[in-house]
Amino acid sequence: MVLVLTVLEIVAPVGLLGSIGYLWVRTGHEYRMEFITRLTMTLSVPALIFTALMKTELDPGALTAVTLAAIAAYGALTVILWGVVRALRLDRRTYLAPLIFGNTGNVGLPLALFAFGEAGLGYAVVIFAVMLIWSFTFGIWLVAGGGSLLRVVKEPAMWATLLGALFLWQGWQTPMWLTNALTLLGQIAIPMMLITLGVAVARLTPGRMTRAVWLSLMRGGLTVAVAVAAGRLFGLDPVGFAVLVLQISTPVAVTSYMLAEKYGADADAVAGLVIASTLLAVITLPLTLGFLI
Template sequence: MSLFLQVAASVSPVFVIAAIGYVWVRAGWNFDVEFVTRLAMTLSVPCLIFMALMRSNVDPAVLRATVLAALVAYVLLGLVAWFGLRLLGLDLATYWGPVTFGNTGNLGLPVALFAFGQAGFDLAVIVFAVMAILSFTFGVWVVAGGGPPSRAFREPLVWGTILGSLFLAMGWHVPVWLGNSLDLVGQMAIPLMLLTLGVAISRLRPRSLGLAFWVSLAKLALCLAVPLAVGLAFGLGRLPLGVLVLQLSTPVAVTSYMLAAKYDARPDEVAGLVVVSTLMSVVAIPATLYFFV
Protein backbone atom coordinates (compact mmCIF):
# COMPACT_ATOMS: atom_id res chain seq x y z
CA MET A 1 0.00 0.00 0.00
CA SER A 2 2.85 2.39 0.83
CA LEU A 3 4.31 1.94 -2.67
CA PHE A 4 0.89 2.63 -4.20
CA LEU A 5 0.66 5.85 -2.18
CA GLN A 6 4.15 6.85 -3.30
CA VAL A 7 3.19 6.29 -6.92
CA ALA A 8 -0.03 8.25 -6.45
CA ALA A 9 1.92 11.09 -4.85
CA SER A 10 4.42 11.17 -7.72
CA VAL A 11 1.68 11.75 -10.31
CA SER A 12 -0.53 13.94 -8.11
CA PRO A 13 0.80 17.20 -9.70
CA VAL A 14 -0.90 16.12 -12.93
CA PHE A 15 -4.33 15.96 -11.32
CA VAL A 16 -3.69 19.04 -9.16
CA ILE A 17 -2.94 21.24 -12.18
CA ALA A 18 -5.95 19.84 -14.07
CA ALA A 19 -8.07 20.54 -10.98
CA ILE A 20 -6.84 24.16 -10.99
CA GLY A 21 -8.17 24.51 -14.52
CA TYR A 22 -11.47 22.99 -13.46
CA VAL A 23 -11.84 25.31 -10.46
CA TRP A 24 -10.73 28.32 -12.51
CA VAL A 25 -13.73 28.03 -14.80
CA ARG A 26 -16.14 27.09 -12.02
CA ALA A 27 -15.08 30.30 -10.25
CA GLY A 28 -16.35 32.23 -13.27
CA TRP A 29 -12.96 33.33 -14.63
CA ASN A 30 -12.34 33.38 -18.36
CA PHE A 31 -10.20 30.76 -20.11
CA ASP A 32 -10.03 30.80 -23.91
CA VAL A 33 -9.73 27.07 -24.66
CA GLU A 34 -9.55 27.58 -28.43
CA PHE A 35 -6.64 30.02 -28.15
CA VAL A 36 -4.71 27.99 -25.56
CA THR A 37 -5.27 24.75 -27.47
CA ARG A 38 -4.05 26.34 -30.69
CA LEU A 39 -1.02 27.79 -28.89
CA ALA A 40 -0.18 24.41 -27.39
CA MET A 41 -0.82 22.22 -30.44
CA THR A 42 0.74 24.49 -33.06
CA LEU A 43 3.67 25.91 -31.11
CA SER A 44 4.62 24.56 -27.69
CA VAL A 45 3.91 20.83 -28.18
CA PRO A 46 5.75 20.63 -31.54
CA CYS A 47 8.75 22.35 -29.91
CA LEU A 48 8.56 19.98 -26.94
CA ILE A 49 8.46 16.91 -29.18
CA PHE A 50 11.20 18.15 -31.48
CA MET A 51 13.61 18.93 -28.65
CA ALA A 52 12.80 15.71 -26.76
CA LEU A 53 13.44 13.59 -29.84
CA MET A 54 16.58 15.48 -30.89
CA ARG A 55 18.13 15.19 -27.42
CA SER A 56 16.89 11.69 -26.71
CA ASN A 57 19.50 9.41 -25.15
CA VAL A 58 17.41 6.30 -25.65
CA ASP A 59 19.42 3.32 -26.82
CA PRO A 60 18.81 2.87 -30.59
CA ALA A 61 17.73 -0.76 -30.12
CA VAL A 62 15.25 0.24 -27.39
CA LEU A 63 14.05 3.11 -29.57
CA ARG A 64 13.35 0.84 -32.53
CA ALA A 65 11.65 -1.78 -30.37
CA THR A 66 9.47 0.87 -28.69
CA VAL A 67 8.42 2.42 -32.00
CA LEU A 68 7.55 -0.96 -33.51
CA ALA A 69 5.75 -2.12 -30.37
CA ALA A 70 3.71 1.09 -30.23
CA LEU A 71 2.82 0.82 -33.91
CA VAL A 72 1.78 -2.83 -33.62
CA ALA A 73 -0.17 -2.16 -30.42
CA TYR A 74 -2.13 0.70 -32.00
CA VAL A 75 -2.89 -1.34 -35.10
CA LEU A 76 -4.16 -4.25 -32.98
CA LEU A 77 -6.18 -1.88 -30.78
CA GLY A 78 -7.67 -0.25 -33.85
CA LEU A 79 -8.66 -3.58 -35.39
CA VAL A 80 -10.21 -4.94 -32.18
CA ALA A 81 -12.07 -1.66 -31.61
CA TRP A 82 -13.27 -1.59 -35.22
CA PHE A 83 -14.74 -5.10 -35.19
CA GLY A 84 -15.98 -4.80 -31.60
CA LEU A 85 -17.90 -1.61 -32.32
CA ARG A 86 -19.35 -3.08 -35.51
CA LEU A 87 -20.44 -6.16 -33.57
CA LEU A 88 -22.12 -4.01 -30.89
CA GLY A 89 -23.76 -1.76 -33.46
CA LEU A 90 -22.03 1.39 -32.18
CA ASP A 91 -21.15 4.24 -34.54
CA LEU A 92 -17.54 4.04 -35.74
CA ALA A 93 -17.19 7.78 -36.33
CA THR A 94 -18.23 8.44 -32.73
CA TYR A 95 -16.46 5.69 -30.81
CA TRP A 96 -13.52 4.31 -32.81
CA GLY A 97 -11.10 7.20 -32.22
CA PRO A 98 -11.85 7.62 -28.50
CA VAL A 99 -11.49 3.87 -27.88
CA THR A 100 -8.27 3.51 -29.89
CA PHE A 101 -6.39 6.69 -28.95
CA GLY A 102 -5.94 7.99 -25.42
CA ASN A 103 -4.83 11.23 -23.83
CA THR A 104 -1.14 10.54 -24.39
CA GLY A 105 -0.31 14.24 -24.66
CA ASN A 106 -2.18 16.16 -21.98
CA LEU A 107 -2.00 13.32 -19.45
CA GLY A 108 0.45 10.66 -20.59
CA LEU A 109 3.51 12.89 -21.04
CA PRO A 110 3.38 14.62 -17.64
CA VAL A 111 2.55 11.37 -15.83
CA ALA A 112 5.51 9.66 -17.51
CA LEU A 113 7.76 12.56 -16.51
CA PHE A 114 6.70 12.55 -12.86
CA ALA A 115 6.57 8.77 -12.53
CA PHE A 116 9.58 7.64 -14.60
CA GLY A 117 11.78 10.73 -14.87
CA GLN A 118 13.48 12.05 -18.01
CA ALA A 119 14.23 8.58 -19.39
CA GLY A 120 10.56 7.62 -19.20
CA PHE A 121 9.51 10.97 -20.65
CA ASP A 122 11.76 10.46 -23.70
CA LEU A 123 10.10 7.10 -24.35
CA ALA A 124 6.64 8.57 -23.76
CA VAL A 125 7.33 11.21 -26.42
CA ILE A 126 8.15 8.43 -28.88
CA VAL A 127 4.85 6.64 -28.20
CA PHE A 128 3.02 9.97 -28.38
CA ALA A 129 4.62 10.68 -31.76
CA VAL A 130 3.40 7.33 -33.14
CA MET A 131 -0.09 8.04 -31.82
CA ALA A 132 -0.13 11.58 -33.21
CA ILE A 133 0.70 10.47 -36.74
CA LEU A 134 -1.91 7.69 -36.69
CA SER A 135 -4.52 9.90 -35.04
CA PHE A 136 -4.08 12.81 -37.43
CA THR A 137 -4.23 10.56 -40.48
CA PHE A 138 -6.51 7.54 -40.21
CA GLY A 139 -8.15 8.75 -37.00
CA VAL A 140 -9.34 12.01 -38.55
CA TRP A 141 -10.40 10.12 -41.67
CA VAL A 142 -12.70 7.87 -39.60
CA VAL A 143 -14.35 10.63 -37.55
CA ALA A 144 -14.75 12.85 -40.63
CA GLY A 145 -16.33 10.04 -42.61
CA GLY A 146 -13.68 10.24 -45.34
CA GLY A 147 -11.33 12.82 -46.78
CA PRO A 148 -7.62 12.81 -47.64
CA PRO A 149 -5.28 11.60 -44.86
CA SER A 150 -2.72 14.06 -46.29
CA ARG A 151 -4.36 16.77 -44.18
CA ALA A 152 -2.16 15.50 -41.35
CA PHE A 153 0.82 17.22 -42.96
CA ARG A 154 -0.79 20.57 -42.24
CA GLU A 155 -0.31 19.92 -38.54
CA PRO A 156 2.84 21.45 -36.94
CA LEU A 157 2.79 18.60 -34.41
CA VAL A 158 3.39 16.09 -37.20
CA TRP A 159 6.23 18.16 -38.61
CA GLY A 160 7.78 18.48 -35.15
CA THR A 161 7.70 14.69 -34.94
CA ILE A 162 9.18 14.18 -38.41
CA LEU A 163 11.95 16.74 -37.95
CA GLY A 164 12.77 15.52 -34.45
CA SER A 165 13.02 11.95 -35.72
CA LEU A 166 15.24 13.07 -38.60
CA PHE A 167 17.59 15.00 -36.29
CA LEU A 168 17.72 12.01 -33.93
CA ALA A 169 18.50 9.57 -36.74
CA MET A 170 21.20 11.79 -38.28
CA GLY A 171 22.71 12.93 -34.99
CA TRP A 172 22.10 16.58 -35.84
CA HIS A 173 21.68 19.41 -33.32
CA VAL A 174 20.39 22.96 -33.55
CA PRO A 175 22.52 25.92 -32.34
CA VAL A 176 22.51 26.46 -28.58
CA TRP A 177 20.62 29.76 -28.77
CA LEU A 178 17.88 28.17 -30.90
CA GLY A 179 17.70 25.11 -28.68
CA ASN A 180 17.28 27.27 -25.58
CA SER A 181 14.51 29.23 -27.30
CA LEU A 182 12.68 26.06 -28.37
CA ASP A 183 13.09 24.67 -24.84
CA LEU A 184 11.41 27.73 -23.33
CA VAL A 185 8.50 27.47 -25.74
CA GLY A 186 8.20 23.71 -25.22
CA GLN A 187 8.16 24.06 -21.44
CA MET A 188 4.79 25.79 -21.73
CA ALA A 189 3.21 22.66 -23.16
CA ILE A 190 2.64 20.45 -20.12
CA PRO A 191 1.06 23.05 -17.77
CA LEU A 192 -1.00 24.48 -20.64
CA MET A 193 -2.31 21.05 -21.62
CA LEU A 194 -3.17 20.08 -18.05
CA LEU A 195 -4.96 23.37 -17.33
CA THR A 196 -6.89 23.01 -20.59
CA LEU A 197 -7.85 19.45 -19.68
CA GLY A 198 -9.43 20.63 -16.42
CA VAL A 199 -11.15 23.58 -18.11
CA ALA A 200 -12.52 21.45 -20.94
CA ILE A 201 -13.90 18.80 -18.56
CA SER A 202 -15.64 21.51 -16.53
CA ARG A 203 -17.45 22.69 -19.66
CA LEU A 204 -18.49 19.32 -21.05
CA ARG A 205 -22.17 18.39 -21.02
CA PRO A 206 -22.09 14.60 -21.28
CA ARG A 207 -24.97 12.27 -22.09
CA SER A 208 -25.39 8.50 -21.98
CA LEU A 209 -23.16 8.05 -18.96
CA GLY A 210 -24.32 4.46 -18.53
CA LEU A 211 -23.04 3.49 -21.97
CA ALA A 212 -19.97 5.69 -21.43
CA PHE A 213 -19.10 3.73 -18.29
CA TRP A 214 -19.13 0.35 -20.01
CA VAL A 215 -17.30 1.60 -23.10
CA SER A 216 -14.67 3.30 -20.91
CA LEU A 217 -14.25 0.14 -18.83
CA ALA A 218 -13.85 -1.97 -21.97
CA LYS A 219 -11.36 0.55 -23.37
CA LEU A 220 -9.31 0.45 -20.17
CA ALA A 221 -9.18 -3.35 -20.12
CA LEU A 222 -8.33 -3.56 -23.81
CA CYS A 223 -5.71 -0.79 -23.64
CA LEU A 224 -3.97 -2.48 -20.72
CA ALA A 225 -3.99 -5.99 -22.18
CA VAL A 226 -2.90 -5.24 -25.76
CA PRO A 227 0.22 -3.12 -25.06
CA LEU A 228 1.25 -5.46 -22.25
CA ALA A 229 1.04 -8.46 -24.58
CA VAL A 230 2.77 -6.64 -27.44
CA GLY A 231 5.49 -5.24 -25.18
CA LEU A 232 6.25 -8.66 -23.73
CA ALA A 233 6.31 -10.14 -27.23
CA PHE A 234 8.86 -7.53 -28.30
CA GLY A 235 10.94 -8.19 -25.20
CA LEU A 236 10.72 -4.64 -23.88
CA GLY A 237 12.43 -3.90 -20.60
CA ARG A 238 10.58 -2.77 -17.50
CA LEU A 239 10.80 0.96 -18.27
CA PRO A 240 9.75 0.96 -21.95
CA LEU A 241 7.06 -1.63 -21.19
CA GLY A 242 5.68 0.52 -18.37
CA VAL A 243 5.67 3.62 -20.56
CA LEU A 244 3.97 1.77 -23.42
CA VAL A 245 1.22 0.42 -21.16
CA LEU A 246 0.78 3.80 -19.47
CA GLN A 247 0.51 5.76 -22.72
CA LEU A 248 -1.93 3.42 -24.44
CA SER A 249 -4.16 3.10 -21.37
CA THR A 250 -4.66 6.84 -20.85
CA PRO A 251 -8.29 8.03 -20.86
CA VAL A 252 -10.17 9.54 -23.79
CA ALA A 253 -8.67 12.88 -24.81
CA VAL A 254 -10.54 16.17 -24.97
CA THR A 255 -9.32 16.45 -28.56
CA SER A 256 -11.58 13.49 -29.39
CA TYR A 257 -14.50 15.59 -28.21
CA MET A 258 -13.31 18.55 -30.26
CA LEU A 259 -13.05 16.41 -33.40
CA ALA A 260 -16.50 14.92 -32.77
CA ALA A 261 -17.94 18.42 -32.41
CA LYS A 262 -16.17 19.61 -35.55
CA TYR A 263 -17.48 16.73 -37.69
CA ASP A 264 -20.85 16.33 -35.92
CA ALA A 265 -20.08 12.80 -34.69
CA ARG A 266 -22.32 12.82 -31.60
CA PRO A 267 -20.07 15.02 -29.44
CA ASP A 268 -22.26 14.68 -26.32
CA GLU A 269 -21.62 10.93 -26.25
CA VAL A 270 -17.88 11.48 -26.67
CA ALA A 271 -18.04 14.02 -23.82
CA GLY A 272 -19.41 11.27 -21.61
CA LEU A 273 -16.45 9.06 -22.51
CA VAL A 274 -13.99 11.85 -21.67
CA VAL A 275 -15.53 12.50 -18.25
CA VAL A 276 -16.01 8.86 -17.21
CA SER A 277 -12.65 7.57 -18.48
CA THR A 278 -10.79 10.50 -16.89
CA LEU A 279 -12.44 9.82 -13.53
CA MET A 280 -11.47 6.15 -13.87
CA SER A 281 -7.88 7.16 -14.57
CA VAL A 282 -7.54 8.76 -11.12
CA VAL A 283 -7.40 5.22 -9.74
CA ALA A 284 -6.33 3.31 -12.85
CA ILE A 285 -3.11 5.25 -13.54
CA PRO A 286 -1.57 4.87 -10.05
CA ALA A 287 -2.69 1.23 -9.99
CA THR A 288 -1.02 0.62 -13.36
CA LEU A 289 2.18 2.40 -12.37
CA TYR A 290 2.33 0.34 -9.16
CA PHE A 291 3.57 -2.61 -11.24
CA PHE A 292 6.27 -0.70 -13.13
CA VAL A 293 7.69 2.02 -10.87
Protein backbone atom coordinates (compact mmCIF):
# COMPACT_ATOMS: atom_id res chain seq x y z
CA MET A 1 0.00 0.00 0.00
CA VAL A 2 2.82 2.42 0.83
CA LEU A 3 4.44 1.71 -2.56
CA VAL A 4 1.15 2.32 -4.38
CA LEU A 5 0.67 5.67 -2.63
CA THR A 6 4.26 6.67 -3.39
CA VAL A 7 3.86 5.88 -7.08
CA LEU A 8 0.52 7.73 -7.15
CA GLU A 9 2.13 10.81 -5.62
CA ILE A 10 4.69 10.79 -8.45
CA VAL A 11 2.38 10.02 -11.37
CA ALA A 12 -0.73 11.98 -10.36
CA PRO A 13 0.74 15.50 -10.88
CA VAL A 14 1.92 14.50 -14.37
CA GLY A 15 -1.48 13.12 -15.32
CA LEU A 16 -3.36 16.02 -13.77
CA LEU A 17 -1.42 18.74 -15.60
CA GLY A 18 -1.62 16.82 -18.87
CA SER A 19 -5.39 16.50 -18.38
CA ILE A 20 -5.68 20.24 -17.80
CA GLY A 21 -4.14 20.89 -21.21
CA TYR A 22 -6.35 18.29 -22.85
CA LEU A 23 -9.56 19.65 -21.32
CA TRP A 24 -8.51 23.26 -21.98
CA VAL A 25 -8.52 22.65 -25.73
CA ARG A 26 -11.51 20.32 -25.74
CA THR A 27 -13.64 22.99 -24.04
CA GLY A 28 -12.82 25.47 -26.79
CA HIS A 29 -10.18 27.66 -25.12
CA GLU A 30 -7.32 29.13 -27.12
CA TYR A 31 -3.79 27.77 -26.65
CA ARG A 32 -1.01 29.20 -28.76
CA MET A 33 1.18 26.15 -29.10
CA GLU A 34 3.95 27.78 -31.15
CA PHE A 35 4.41 30.65 -28.67
CA ILE A 36 4.38 28.41 -25.57
CA THR A 37 6.74 25.88 -27.14
CA ARG A 38 9.19 28.58 -28.22
CA LEU A 39 9.09 30.26 -24.79
CA THR A 40 9.64 26.95 -23.04
CA MET A 41 12.43 25.61 -25.25
CA THR A 42 14.22 28.97 -25.62
CA LEU A 43 14.10 30.23 -22.03
CA SER A 44 12.61 28.05 -19.31
CA VAL A 45 14.01 24.61 -20.27
CA PRO A 46 17.58 25.94 -20.71
CA ALA A 47 17.27 27.72 -17.35
CA LEU A 48 16.02 24.48 -15.77
CA ILE A 49 18.88 22.44 -17.27
CA PHE A 50 21.58 24.94 -16.31
CA THR A 51 20.46 25.39 -12.70
CA ALA A 52 19.88 21.64 -12.25
CA LEU A 53 23.43 20.86 -13.35
CA MET A 54 25.03 23.80 -11.54
CA LYS A 55 23.35 23.02 -8.22
CA THR A 56 23.58 19.23 -8.35
CA GLU A 57 25.78 17.52 -5.81
CA LEU A 58 26.30 14.49 -8.04
CA ASP A 59 29.80 13.34 -8.84
CA PRO A 60 30.80 14.38 -12.39
CA GLY A 61 32.00 10.82 -12.93
CA ALA A 62 28.48 9.52 -12.25
CA LEU A 63 27.05 11.96 -14.80
CA THR A 64 29.66 10.81 -17.32
CA ALA A 65 28.63 7.19 -16.76
CA VAL A 66 24.97 8.09 -17.30
CA THR A 67 25.88 9.96 -20.49
CA LEU A 68 27.75 6.95 -21.87
CA ALA A 69 24.93 4.61 -20.85
CA ALA A 70 22.37 6.84 -22.61
CA ILE A 71 24.50 6.92 -25.78
CA ALA A 72 24.80 3.13 -25.68
CA ALA A 73 21.06 2.69 -25.08
CA TYR A 74 20.02 4.97 -27.95
CA GLY A 75 22.61 3.36 -30.21
CA ALA A 76 21.33 -0.14 -29.41
CA LEU A 77 17.71 0.92 -29.87
CA THR A 78 18.53 2.46 -33.24
CA VAL A 79 20.14 -0.75 -34.53
CA ILE A 80 17.46 -3.08 -33.14
CA LEU A 81 14.49 -0.98 -34.24
CA TRP A 82 16.00 -0.43 -37.69
CA GLY A 83 15.98 -4.22 -38.04
CA VAL A 84 12.41 -4.48 -36.69
CA VAL A 85 11.07 -1.84 -39.08
CA ARG A 86 12.81 -3.49 -42.01
CA ALA A 87 11.60 -6.99 -41.05
CA LEU A 88 8.00 -5.77 -40.72
CA ARG A 89 8.27 -3.79 -43.98
CA LEU A 90 7.17 -0.57 -42.31
CA ASP A 91 7.92 2.82 -43.81
CA ARG A 92 11.24 3.82 -42.24
CA ARG A 93 10.61 7.58 -42.55
CA THR A 94 7.33 7.24 -40.67
CA TYR A 95 8.04 4.69 -37.95
CA LEU A 96 11.72 4.48 -37.01
CA ALA A 97 12.30 7.88 -35.38
CA PRO A 98 9.12 7.78 -33.23
CA LEU A 99 9.99 4.29 -32.01
CA ILE A 100 13.49 5.40 -30.98
CA PHE A 101 12.81 8.75 -29.30
CA GLY A 102 10.69 8.98 -26.16
CA ASN A 103 9.17 12.03 -24.54
CA THR A 104 12.16 12.64 -22.26
CA GLY A 105 11.30 16.33 -21.91
CA ASN A 106 7.57 16.63 -21.29
CA VAL A 107 7.23 13.36 -19.35
CA GLY A 108 10.73 12.23 -18.34
CA LEU A 109 11.95 15.40 -16.63
CA PRO A 110 8.96 15.85 -14.29
CA LEU A 111 8.80 12.15 -13.42
CA ALA A 112 12.52 12.09 -12.59
CA LEU A 113 12.12 15.18 -10.42
CA PHE A 114 9.04 13.94 -8.56
CA ALA A 115 10.42 10.42 -8.09
CA PHE A 116 14.07 11.11 -7.27
CA GLY A 117 14.36 14.82 -6.44
CA GLU A 118 17.12 17.14 -7.62
CA ALA A 119 19.56 14.25 -8.09
CA GLY A 120 17.11 12.55 -10.43
CA LEU A 121 16.59 15.77 -12.35
CA GLY A 122 20.36 16.17 -12.77
CA TYR A 123 20.61 12.74 -14.37
CA ALA A 124 17.47 13.29 -16.43
CA VAL A 125 18.66 16.52 -18.10
CA VAL A 126 21.86 14.78 -19.25
CA ILE A 127 19.86 11.98 -20.88
CA PHE A 128 17.52 14.59 -22.37
CA ALA A 129 20.53 16.33 -23.92
CA VAL A 130 21.78 13.07 -25.47
CA MET A 131 18.33 12.47 -26.96
CA LEU A 132 18.21 16.04 -28.25
CA ILE A 133 21.49 15.70 -30.16
CA TRP A 134 20.54 12.33 -31.68
CA SER A 135 17.02 13.43 -32.66
CA PHE A 136 18.12 16.73 -34.21
CA THR A 137 20.75 14.98 -36.34
CA PHE A 138 19.94 11.33 -37.06
CA GLY A 139 16.21 11.71 -36.28
CA ILE A 140 15.69 14.57 -38.72
CA TRP A 141 17.82 12.76 -41.30
CA LEU A 142 15.44 9.79 -41.06
CA VAL A 143 12.30 11.83 -41.58
CA ALA A 144 13.55 14.55 -43.90
CA GLY A 145 16.51 12.93 -45.63
CA GLY A 146 19.06 15.24 -44.00
CA GLY A 147 20.03 16.24 -40.47
CA SER A 148 22.10 19.21 -39.39
CA LEU A 149 24.67 19.72 -36.66
CA LEU A 150 23.97 23.44 -37.07
CA ARG A 151 20.46 22.81 -35.74
CA VAL A 152 21.94 21.32 -32.57
CA VAL A 153 24.36 24.23 -32.15
CA LYS A 154 21.45 26.68 -32.35
CA GLU A 155 19.49 24.96 -29.58
CA PRO A 156 19.64 26.94 -26.30
CA ALA A 157 19.15 23.69 -24.37
CA MET A 158 22.46 22.37 -25.69
CA TRP A 159 24.36 25.49 -24.62
CA ALA A 160 22.66 25.32 -21.23
CA THR A 161 23.82 21.71 -20.87
CA LEU A 162 27.42 22.52 -21.80
CA LEU A 163 27.52 25.60 -19.58
CA GLY A 164 25.90 23.76 -16.68
CA ALA A 165 28.41 20.91 -17.05
CA LEU A 166 31.28 23.43 -17.03
CA PHE A 167 29.98 25.10 -13.85
CA LEU A 168 29.53 21.68 -12.23
CA TRP A 169 33.04 20.57 -13.21
CA GLN A 170 34.65 23.78 -11.96
CA GLY A 171 32.47 24.12 -8.88
CA TRP A 172 31.32 27.58 -9.96
CA GLN A 173 28.10 29.28 -8.89
CA THR A 174 26.30 32.26 -10.40
CA PRO A 175 25.52 35.22 -8.08
CA MET A 176 22.55 34.47 -5.86
CA TRP A 177 20.30 37.06 -7.53
CA LEU A 178 20.94 35.45 -10.92
CA THR A 179 20.53 31.92 -9.54
CA ASN A 180 17.17 32.88 -8.04
CA ALA A 181 16.02 34.45 -11.32
CA LEU A 182 17.09 31.43 -13.38
CA THR A 183 15.47 29.07 -10.87
CA LEU A 184 12.16 30.94 -11.14
CA LEU A 185 12.39 30.87 -14.93
CA GLY A 186 13.15 27.16 -14.92
CA GLN A 187 10.24 26.39 -12.60
CA ILE A 188 7.70 27.22 -15.30
CA ALA A 189 9.19 24.64 -17.68
CA ILE A 190 7.75 21.44 -16.19
CA PRO A 191 4.11 22.55 -15.73
CA MET A 192 4.04 24.21 -19.16
CA MET A 193 5.53 21.14 -20.86
CA LEU A 194 2.93 18.87 -19.25
CA ILE A 195 0.01 21.16 -20.12
CA THR A 196 1.35 21.46 -23.68
CA LEU A 197 1.55 17.67 -23.92
CA GLY A 198 -2.15 17.45 -23.07
CA VAL A 199 -2.96 20.13 -25.65
CA ALA A 200 -0.95 18.32 -28.33
CA VAL A 201 -2.67 14.98 -27.65
CA ALA A 202 -6.08 16.68 -27.82
CA ARG A 203 -5.27 18.08 -31.27
CA LEU A 204 -3.89 14.88 -32.81
CA THR A 205 -5.76 12.92 -35.48
CA PRO A 206 -4.64 9.32 -34.98
CA GLY A 207 -4.50 6.63 -37.65
CA ARG A 208 -3.75 2.87 -37.78
CA MET A 209 -4.48 2.45 -34.08
CA THR A 210 -4.33 -1.36 -34.01
CA ARG A 211 -0.80 -1.29 -35.40
CA ALA A 212 0.08 1.61 -33.08
CA VAL A 213 -1.00 -0.35 -30.00
CA TRP A 214 1.06 -3.48 -30.66
CA LEU A 215 4.06 -1.45 -31.82
CA SER A 216 3.83 0.58 -28.60
CA LEU A 217 3.69 -2.59 -26.51
CA MET A 218 6.73 -3.97 -28.34
CA ARG A 219 8.57 -0.67 -27.93
CA GLY A 220 7.76 -0.50 -24.22
CA GLY A 221 9.29 -3.88 -23.45
CA LEU A 222 12.29 -3.29 -25.69
CA THR A 223 13.18 0.13 -24.29
CA VAL A 224 13.08 -1.12 -20.70
CA ALA A 225 15.22 -4.15 -21.57
CA VAL A 226 17.81 -2.04 -23.43
CA ALA A 227 17.96 0.61 -20.69
CA VAL A 228 18.39 -2.04 -17.98
CA ALA A 229 21.20 -3.67 -19.97
CA ALA A 230 22.96 -0.32 -20.55
CA GLY A 231 22.60 0.66 -16.90
CA ARG A 232 24.09 -2.63 -15.72
CA LEU A 233 26.88 -2.46 -18.29
CA PHE A 234 28.06 0.95 -17.06
CA GLY A 235 27.53 0.18 -13.37
CA LEU A 236 25.21 3.10 -12.66
CA ASP A 237 24.25 3.94 -9.09
CA PRO A 238 20.62 3.18 -8.12
CA VAL A 239 19.23 6.66 -8.90
CA GLY A 240 21.13 6.97 -12.18
CA PHE A 241 19.99 3.50 -13.19
CA ALA A 242 16.36 4.25 -12.35
CA VAL A 243 16.34 7.56 -14.22
CA LEU A 244 17.95 5.97 -17.30
CA VAL A 245 15.26 3.26 -17.44
CA LEU A 246 12.54 5.85 -16.84
CA GLN A 247 13.78 8.26 -19.51
CA ILE A 248 14.47 5.69 -22.23
CA SER A 249 11.03 4.08 -21.73
CA THR A 250 8.94 7.28 -21.89
CA PRO A 251 6.14 7.25 -24.51
CA VAL A 252 6.62 8.43 -28.10
CA ALA A 253 7.46 12.14 -28.28
CA VAL A 254 4.90 14.60 -29.68
CA THR A 255 7.76 16.23 -31.62
CA SER A 256 7.89 13.08 -33.75
CA TYR A 257 4.41 13.91 -35.00
CA MET A 258 5.41 17.50 -35.71
CA LEU A 259 8.43 16.36 -37.72
CA ALA A 260 6.35 13.83 -39.68
CA GLU A 261 3.83 16.52 -40.56
CA LYS A 262 6.54 19.01 -41.51
CA TYR A 263 8.54 16.66 -43.76
CA GLY A 264 5.73 14.70 -45.42
CA ALA A 265 5.83 11.36 -43.58
CA ASP A 266 2.60 9.64 -42.49
CA ALA A 267 1.66 12.04 -39.68
CA ASP A 268 -1.61 10.25 -38.81
CA ALA A 269 0.27 6.98 -38.23
CA VAL A 270 2.76 8.78 -35.96
CA ALA A 271 -0.13 10.45 -34.11
CA GLY A 272 -1.51 6.96 -33.48
CA LEU A 273 1.83 5.94 -31.94
CA VAL A 274 1.89 9.04 -29.73
CA ILE A 275 -1.63 8.46 -28.42
CA ALA A 276 -1.30 4.67 -28.03
CA SER A 277 2.05 4.86 -26.22
CA THR A 278 0.88 7.75 -24.01
CA LEU A 279 -2.28 5.91 -22.98
CA LEU A 280 -0.33 2.70 -22.33
CA ALA A 281 2.12 4.75 -20.24
CA VAL A 282 -0.72 5.39 -17.78
CA ILE A 283 -0.27 1.71 -16.88
CA THR A 284 3.37 0.99 -17.74
CA LEU A 285 5.04 4.00 -16.12
CA PRO A 286 3.54 3.38 -12.64
CA LEU A 287 4.57 -0.28 -12.94
CA THR A 288 8.09 0.76 -13.99
CA LEU A 289 8.30 3.24 -11.12
CA GLY A 290 7.08 0.59 -8.69
CA PHE A 291 9.92 -1.65 -9.87
CA LEU A 292 12.52 1.12 -9.66
CA ILE A 293 11.65 2.75 -6.34
